[in-house]
Amino acid sequence: MTWFEAVPVALVTAAWLMGPGLAVGYLLGLRGVAAWGLAPIVSIALIASTAVGAEMLGIDWSVPVVLAACGAAVLVVGLGAVLLRRRAFFATRPDPRGVTLAAVAGMVPVLVLGIAAVVRAMGSPDAISQVFDTPFHYNALAYIRDTHQASSLTLSALGNPDIPAAFYPAAWHDIGSLVMMSTGTDIPTASNMLAGSVTVLLWPLSCLLLVRQLFGPNRAALAVAGVLSIGFPAFPWDLMGFGVLWPNLLGMSMAPAGLAVVATLTGWAREDAIGRGRAWLLLVVGGVAAGFAHPNVLFSLIVLSVFFVGATLLRRALRLRRDGRTVRGVGELVVFVGVLLVAWWWAATTPALANARGWIWRPFETPANAVGEVLLNSTNGHEALWLLSAVVIAGVVAARRHYPVLRLIVAGHLATAFLFVLAAAINRPDTQKFIGYWYNDSHRLAAMLPITAVPLAVGGVLLLATLVLEKVPTWVPRPVPQPLSRLRRLRAATPVAVGLTLVLIGATGLLYPKDREERITFTYPREPKAQLVTDEMRAFYDEIGDRLPEDAVVAGNPFDGSVMLWALEDRKVLFPHFLASHSKEQKYLARNIDEATSDPKVCQYARDLGVEYVLIGKTKVRDNAGYYAGIGDIAVSAGTPGFELLDSSGETRLYKIAACEDGGAGVPNATSPPR
Known part of the structure; x- marks a missing residue:
């Protein structure tokens, strides 16, 4: 504009x-x-x-x-x-x-x-x-x-x-x-x-x-x-x-x-x-x-x-x-x-x-x-x-x-x-x-x-x-x-x-x-290293916004830029702010979502909250003392069992929680090559 x-x-x-x-x-x-x-x-x-x-x-x-x-x-x-x-x-x-x-x-x-x-x-x-x-x-x-x-x-x-x-x-x-x-x-x-x-x-x-x-x-x-x-x-x-x-x-x-x-x-x-x-x-x-x-x-x-x-x-x-x-x-x-x-x-x-x-x-x-x-x-x-x-x-x-x-x-x-x-x-x-x-x-x-x-x-x-x-x-x-x-x-x-x-x-x-x-420019940094959402990430969000269902709920560590998906693409995120209060289900998924194939609670809580996707913005981010450890493990892993890679651009990746489809767990990992 x-x-x-x-x-x-x-x-x-x-x-x-x-x-x-x-x-x-x-x-x-x-x-x-x-x-x-x-x-x-x-x-x-x-x-x-x-x-x-x-x-x-x-x-x-x-x-x-x-x-x-x-x-x-x-x-x-x-x-x-x-x-x-x-x-x-x-x-x-x-x-x-x-x-x-x-x-x-x-x-x-x-x-x-x-x-x-x-x-x-x-x-x-x-x-x-x-x-x-x-x-x-x-x-x-x-x-x-x-x-x-x-x-x-x-x-x-x-x-x-x-x-x-x-x-x-x-x-x-x-x-x-x-x-x-x-x-x-x-x-x-x-x-x-x-x-x-x-x-x-x-x-x-x-x-x-x-x-x-x-x-x-x-x-x-x-x-x-x-x-x-x-x-x-x-x-x-x-x-x-x-x-x-x-x-x-x-x-x-x-x-x-x-x-x-x-x-x-x-x-x-x-x-x-x-x-x-x-x-x-x-x-x-x-x-x-x-x-x-x-x-x-x-x-x-x-x-x-x-x-x-x-x-x-x-x-x-x-x-x-x-x-x-x-x-x-x-x-x-x-x-x-x-x-x-x-x-x-x-x-x-x-x-x-x-x-x-x-x-x-x-x-x-x-x-x-x-x-x-x-x-x-x-x-x-x-x-x-x-x-x-x-x-x-x-x-x-x-x-x-x-x-x-x-x-x-x-x-x-x-x-x-x-x-x-x-x-x-x-x-x-x-x-x-x-x-x-x-x-x-x-x-x-x-x-x-x-x-x-x-x-x-x-x-x-x-x-x-x-x-x-x-x-x-x-x-x-x-x-x-x-x-x-x-x-x-x-x-x-x-x-x-x-x-x-x-x-x-x-x-x-x-x-x-x-x-x-x-004083104003401080909040609109030009350098990608200082940005929560880079131009490349924003373009990627534009792409996946059309692919995600309108009622989709996406999990992600807010400190890696995934938190902006809701505002930019009208696709709701599970964690909408850095210091928001969370329910016990949200807290559990933040720490354990990577264990979807082995922990029944993960899929149970994911279904309760409507979470079917995980978005990784950046891999090197503040971990908030391990609060988002489960999402962080997905971010640094080459392939986490139970998570299907739908699309990627640089570090930014979108996964589907395949392990929780059809009401079950233990679905083998499926990946697709990054573009």
């Missing part, structure tokens, strides 16, 4: 991400940046909730079902808009058209630079992601395609009836499956288009909304916010390659918009564009969206929101003190701190989060190095972003001199930096109470830093623009009244800020593209 052929798929992906939310948002009265920045949250909440509800009602997951659910939501909201249009719930003044146009103009370089990075890093729109978590995400899409069930309550088992279903945030897979069903595209292409759309569309729009709420209808701020948002490789670029953490990518892309809602509710939004009534509703919708995208983002938002809520209560306490009600003000602060501590202790000890807290990553640097990486935005050992980091530091100065609300952003940035240092440089069992909600992972915590770094960078650009204007002669003739002079200086700030941003882009070679692209 060419990139030109992938354009319709990308447009459909963007439509699913934005369309439902825009329809609901406009009926709610949202306009401009607020409507576009919040649209993905509403869309994700609607789609993921529909997936859960449809399965509970026994309805197959399909495009018409989602469209019907979205249509019902639009109808309900539209009716509410008619009934409440005169009430304060909908009372906000839309931004002037020039403000929205500034934001739109600022998105142009975002799309150009972002799409260019994605195209160069992926190579082709149907490139296969080859890292640890990819098989689960691909096979989850394959499971949804085959079963038409997409609920977050059951997806984790991937249809294995012997494994208890557990909650897994499936919003990413829900949307990916809709892209597949709407366009007929394959799983790798749908996944790539979705990941790319989240990166170059959702994240910048989310950042634009946060900047709009913090700086007000400031044309200069909105003109530069979008492009600055894609300048920090730690997010979204790192999560496009590391893991690969696509659900995390989707969830964290909503975090700035969620924080913008919090700014409205706490009274810190400047010339608010959302409205407090709508903000309460959107807080609930955002919680649903975040929970179904990845609960990780909820913890990130809590950390950053604490400072907004705390500052609001402190400001209220000072006001109450002036009114002679000091006890009440202090009491509210004490209650807030108490609730915060109780909630933290619950999260730090509850068994519900034990799995996440239990992941341990070895520290890989000193605390001093970790602090330096935060200052230079070079987390996890990557390139130092000297100029962009200097602009962020200028934003810290701007918080002190011009934009008091940015002080809360600075506090959030420092809190995130502390958590990152714990993960990267210390990471002991006792730190789990602080960083366990992010799997104790430095990459997930580093992804939080751009949420606060982007508005700080915007503040830095505005500060520098102000300094430039103060150093040049006034642009207004002397006889003109001073108020008008200040107005013209304010208008002049926009081209100056844009000019400074263009200088930054040029001086950094288009905002550090090498670092940005290398």
